[in-house]
Amino acid sequence: MGIAVEGARKRFGDFQALDDVSIDVPDGSLTALLGPSGSGKSTLLRAIAGLEDLDAGQVVINGQDATTKPAQKREVGFVFQHYAAFKHMTVFGNVAFGLKIRKWDKPKIGDRVHELLRLVQLDGLAERYPDQLSGGQRQRMALARALAVEPQVLLLDEPFGALDAKVRKDLRTWLRRLHDEMHVTTIFVTHDQEEAMDVAEQLVVMNEGRVEQSGTADDLYDHPANEFVMSFVGEVNRLGEHFVRPHDMEVVLDPDERAEEAMVQRIVALGFEIRVEFVLGDGTEVWAQLTRAELQKLELREGQIVHLRPGQTKSFSGDASSPDDRGASTPRGKQGGDDAEVSAAA
């Protein structure tokens, strides 16, 4: 049961969006498809919904082959990044749409819609038009609309992508709680690893149309299958063939046989976390994540020569699938400075 995709392939012109992708989503679970832009995650989601035809492969929803079924017959709830609100209908009309198509009785539709609006905390706004709602409200309306028809699976395509940071965090906590109540098999697409780890039970990391690895957040963080996964689910330093998480970099003042000499280049205080950037003898730039207390104890200054002892390191010899920029060890140029926060928590 749940959702299974086998050997999915999809090509748009010269671009191979999906290249032999197989995933398995357990019944009732909440799974995140995580990957950078162009990794194929949205294409995969749309293929599951029937909004995109596969060139090859199979989609099985709750034990039934859905590969050739049109979207309208797949009984999936789909939520779009930009809401796809029916602008000429009220909130009520939007949520009632699927039920009207299914020719429910009017009083039954009314009951169901109001029940859902209470669930997504939009009761009282039933007569508003989408233009009169905030982004977060529109997305909750879209969710209620998708849930109204009691879909077998719920598919969310970057559902919080268009919202600002605060609303985003609120909504994802709320989605987590909603899922705990409803237990409908859910897949959501995101490029934000923090969001994926926060919300999902299972993560599927995608890159260049392929699945790199799937598993729980801990699996991926502690046992990444390759360099790409390691650098995508957290921050990473590269030391020759080895990869080290910045919080596994130990800074010692005295020379040590396992430690390498390094110069403190810059100290950046990010609240609780301190980011210390170093240059090694061979010019490699690395950084370490320290706590405020550690920094005070070490009394580091910019320009100071110290020694770095990498804790847990990983190497993925023979793995060439990772793009160069992901492997780069400098913290600058990395998207999202708050990635490190999660690393510390995980």
Add this chain to the structure above:
Amino acid sequence: MTTRTPARWGLRTLAFGYLGLLLLAPVAMIFYKTFEHGLGPPIDAMTSPDALHAIWLTLLMVAVAVPLNTIFGVGCALLLVRHKWKGNAVIDGIINLPFAISPIVIGLSLFLLYGNEGWFGPTLAEWGITVLFSTPGMILASVFVSLPFVVRETVPVLQEIGTEQEQAASTLGANGWQTFWRITLPAIRWGVAYGVVLTTARVLGEFGAVTIVSGSISGQTETLPLFVAKAFEQFNEEAAYAGAIVLALLALTTLLLMSVGGRKAKAQGGPIPITGDAAISTSNAKEDS
């Protein structure tokens, strides 16, 4: 941008002056001339059998050509926007022909095609269908000249609303037909309505093509513009002015109907016609493939 008050007033005066001289003055003149001697003469002129027939025939042209071009226009716009195909550029170009070709030329080409010497004329005559100098030919001409409006007005709106609403409808169980009637058509209705108004205005005022194919026979194949032209040539100024006024009123009525519809939708809180707002939530919908 802020413009200083004198400059703003200067621009306004210029705009009003331009419009007044080119548009308002001639129309006002017609009104003045028509009602110069009271309501009696124009009413008399417009209730003659020929005038009434001309009004009826003009409305018939509208009643046939506008629905035909609306259905064709919406269907064609859907084809152009929603179904990418190499031949679309060709279709797109052909649709613009009526804009590019002078109505007189359109009339002549129809004449050649359906005349006694033409490709279709003799065959149709055998079946007992006369196209030239009768209503079918006039309808053909009207449809031809007013064909592009609905397509041209609908295509950009269709592009603007994007496909996400339609996709959402399909995941909610709606089939193609239901999606069209419940989602697509309401979303593009202001574009279509504007196209319908332009089509109507064009059909009401069509002169060149219809002159050629109709033969302009009073009381038989004479539409209102032809009636006005003939009255003017025969120095029957009263009838000419009155006919012009009726034409203007018919066109105004269409415009009014649309703006009343628009205001009603606005009062209900629905989307306001011809808004750029849809672009915000539907464009850039797919950053990730």
